[in-house]
Amino acid sequence: MKVLSLGICLLLLLLFSGFGLYAQEKEQYLILISLDGYRYDYTERFKPENLSRFIEQGTAAQAMIPSFPTKTFPNHYTIATGMLPENHGLVDNSFYEPEKDQVYSMGNRSIVEDGYWYGGTPIWVLAEQNGIKAASYFFVGSEAPIKGIRPSYYYSFDASVPNLTRISKVFEWLQLPEDERPRLITLYFSDMDDVGHRYGPENDEKLQESLDRLDHELGALFEGLKSFDLDINIIIVSDHGMTNVPKENLLNLDNITEGLEARVVNNGALAHVYLEEPGETDKVCQQINGQKGPYRAVKVQDLTYYKSPEKYKNRKGNILVMPDLGFYLATTKGMVTYQNRSAMFQTEVFGEHGYSPEFQDLHGIFYANGPAIKEGLRIPPFQNIHVYPLLCSILDLRAPDDIDGDFEVLEPVLRGK
Numbered sequence: 341m342k343v344l345s346l347g348i349c350l351l352l353l354l355l356f357s358g359f360g361l362y363a364q365e366k367e368q369y370l371i372l373i374s375l376d377g378y379r380y381d382y383t384e385r386f387k388p389e390n391l392s393r394f395i396e397q398g399t400a401a402q403a404m405i406p407s408f409p410t411k412t413f414p415n416h417y418t419i420a421t422g423m424l425p426e427n428h429g430l431v432d433n434s435f436y437e438p439e440k441d442q443v444y445s446m447g448n449r450s451i452v453e454d455g456y457w458y459g460g461t462p463i464w465v466l467a468e469q470n471g472i473k474a475a476s477y478f479f480v481g482s483e484a485p486i487k488g489i490r491p492s493y494y495y496s497f498d499a500s501v502p503n504l505t506r507i508s509k510v511f512e513w514l515q516l517p518e519d520e521r522p523r524l525i526t527l528y529f530s531d532m533d534d535v536g537h538r539y540g541p542e543n544d545e546k547l548q549e550s551l552d553r554l555d556h557e558l559g560a561l562f563e564g565l566k567s568f569d570l571d572i573n574i575i576i577v578s579d580h581g582m583t584n585v586p587k588e589n590l591l592n593l594d595n596i597t598e599g600l601e602a603r604v605v606n607n608g609a610l611a612h613v614y615l616e617e618p619g620e621t622d623k624v625c626q627q628i629n630g631q632k633g634p635y636r637a638v639k640v641q642d643l644t645y646y647k648s649p650e651k652y653k654n655r656k657g658n659i660l661v662m663p664d665l666g667f668y669l670a671t672t673k674g675m676v677t678y679q680n681r682s683a684m685f686q687t688e689v690f691g692e693h694g695y696s697p698e699f700q701d702l703h704g705i706f707y708a709n710g711p712a713i714k715e716g717l718r719i720p721p722f723q724n725i726h727v728y729p730l731l732c733s734i735l736d737l738r739a740p741d742d743i744d745g746d747f748e749v750l751e752p753v754l755r756g757k
Contacts, residue, residue: 368712368734369572371510371525371565372463374419374479375554376412377533377693379541379581380404380703380721386544386551390559391707394576396716398709399753403700403721406580408645409610410702411694412533413446415579415724416480420526421460422728422743426646429459430480431655432607436614438654443605453496455485461740463731464491467524470737475513477506478528493522503529503557510561514568524735529554533582536691538681541582541701543689573710573734577727582691583701585668587682591635593669596628596661605657608668609694612657613637621658628661635663645696665699668692714755726750 380403383391406415407424411433414425421428434445437457444457451457458481464474468489475493476482482494493513495501506527513522535543535550565572593611597604602624603614615621621639628637640656641649663669668690670678682688693702703721712734729747732739733754739747 366571366711367523368710368736369514369523369525369570370731370734371527371572371574372419372479372731373527373558373574373576374416374529375532375576375578375705376528376530377536377580377582377691378578378705379532379536379701380705382532382547382551383705386548388551388555388558390555390562391576394558394562394574394709395707398707398713398715399717399719400708401706401719401721403703404577404706404727405703405721405723406697407724408697409607409694410580410697411607411609412579413480415704416528417458417460417462419577419579419724419727420462420464420479420481422725422739422745423460424647424725424744426648426651426656427459427742427744429457429652429655431652432605432610432612434605434607435612435655436603436605436657438614444655449496453483455488458484458486460743462486463728463735464524464526465489466732466737466740467735468492472524472735472737473520473522474524474526475510475522476526477501477509479526482526491522491524491526499530503531503554504560507557507561507564511564514565514570514572524731529557532578536582538685538690539687540584540689540691542584543687571711573712574708575727575731576705576707577724578704579724580693580704581700581702582693583665583695583699585666585690585692587678587688587690589634589667590670590675590678591633591663591667592672592675593661594672596631596633596635596669600624600627602658604661606669606671606674607694608670608692609663611661611669613659613661614657615659618658625659628659634667635661635669637661662695665695665701708753712754714753717753719750719753722749730754 407418413433414430417430436443467474474491476491483496531550531554539546601616605612625637725745726749729739729745730750
């Protein structure tokens with residue numbers, strides 16, 4: 341009897357061991373969700389039910405540090421490529437490209453959908469190159485043929501599409517036959533960025549209202565995914581945080597740059613100055629800084645945020661005009677727009693971003709949950725360039741050699757590591 345019992349025990353052990361190995365070798369699915377403008381402290385402050393449970397059952401960082409500049413397009417594309425903005429080419433939400441004599445603007449659909457502007461290898465391109473179907477219900481770069489490749493399924497950005505419509509499409513994609521089903525899906529929600537810009541990141545009432553609604557919709561996603569017999573991992577990130585800008589802290593950029601022989605492309609928290617005579621860079625910096633306002637002019641080549649100052653240097657311009665934290669640049673026309681916004685939303689404070697990532701207000705989030713992710717793990721803040729190699733690892737893809745991210749930073753969040 342003892343021998344029989346021992347044999348049965350060994351057989352059961354082998355069976356369960358074999359099951360464990362099989363489970364680990366199952367194909368992993370990955371959903372990458374961006375909550376635009378979701379500041380690092382919102383979850384702790386407002387305690388959204390579904391996101392809080394998601395975090396408890398998975399891994400969360402104290403914060404995720406964006407790349408410079410802390411704007412939407414550069415940082416979304418950094419998350420998608422593992423490269424700093426200065427290396428992937430989207431150096432700001434808008435900038436001038438002398439070689440094409442065009443201004444890249446996130447509101448210009450023909451330019452946004454032109455693969456010329458995008459360097460690096462976005463995760464959906466890498467997936468498709470390796471036979472993994474990808475789908476995107478919005479993510480920066482997903483609408484453009486980068487290296488001649490788009491996701492198998494994608495939509496051109498349309499802010500009017502309800503969140504639940506985007507979520508229901510995820511369920512449709514996952515119900516496709518295996519050979520048509522995407523194993524990588526990206527989603528984008530702008531709710532917290534929208535409300536943060538309108539009222540600032542300290543308006544608890546408006547933020548709570550928006551986050552409760554978003555959390556309810558995310559809860560529907562989380563619950564619906566349980567019905568699929570698939571190993572689905574979810575990574576939730578944000579591109580940046582938000583800081584308060586009182587209405588009286590708006591700075592008239594036209595006055596600051598008056599008389600300059602240059603093209604100026606404004607992004608609020610920084611303006612790119614493209615001089616007609618680059619040899620006058622020092623002189624122009626001195627002229628702007630001599631006005632002694634709550635801003636400074638810095639030569640692009642001297643900016644410490646740029647590790648590769650020569651790469652895409654023409655897109656960056658010769659000078660950056662950078663306001664102090666809590667101040668914001670606006671053209672004369674833009675000043676009127678802000679006044680109208682103030683009246684429409686009955687607020688004297690706005691929310692803005694784009695400043696140095698050294699300011700904690702600009703930090704975002706990283707949450708992860710799924711069969712490949714450890715449960716109950718908390719990790720310190722890290723830079724967003726490191727998300728990409730984690731995505732590659734979950735999908736069993738080899739990351740390109742030219743990325744700035746390092747897999748070792750987030751390797752500890754994976755089970756078995």
